[in-house]
Amino acid sequence: ATGGATYLWSTGATTESISVSPSSTTTYSVTAYDESGQYSDTDEVKVSVNAPPTVEAGGNVTINSGDNVTLTATGATTYKWSNGATGASITVSPSTSRTYTVTGISNGCEATDTVRVTVTNTVEVVADAGADQSICAGSSATLTATGGATYLWSTGA
Incomplete structure (x- = not known):
């Protein structure tokens, strides 16, 4: 006054x-x-007293390394994500597991929610036991496997 x-x-x-x-x-x-x-x-x-928005960032997700995922928030008018992006939906491709925080804004009031993106480092393993071989009785054959870090043959070796 x-x-x-x-x-x-x-x-x-x-x-x-x-x-x-x-x-x-x-x-x-x-x-x-x-x-x-x-x-x-x-x-x-x-x-005027405005209620804060009820922001939902969706459930936690797991992706393979190199893949991307779209995260979608609901419950507010505008959104700001912890990675600097704006908008209800963002597509991310993190190299390591991380948590994203979204801030939703409606009528000047803010609320936040988080979503965890877990990145699994799956490596495609293709075992190759080599080409079929023919040997004479009493002889031995050397078998060489590729495609893995460790091997377990059916002979137990």
Whole structure:
């Protein structure tokens, strides 16, 4: 409030400014008085209380290394993601497992949610026992496997 010598708010406060934290939309009035208290004027101000959005980032996901996944948030008007992206949906291809945080904004109020993207480092293993061989009875054949880090032959070797 400005322009008066003294003030009276509907809360009972008599200061020029007040701080309020209503739990629901509330209208406040202030009456400003001149120095003599003979003249006054009253005005009102409405403080609207908006509920925060209910933001959902979706369930946690697991992807293979090198793959991508689209993450979609719901429940707000606009969105900001922890990787700097904006919008309800983002496509990511993380090289390691990580958690993404999305902040949803509606009516000036914010809420957050997180989604975990787990990256598995699957390696395609293709076992190759080599070409078929023919040997004479009593001879031996050397078999060489490729495609793995360790091997287990049917002979147990």
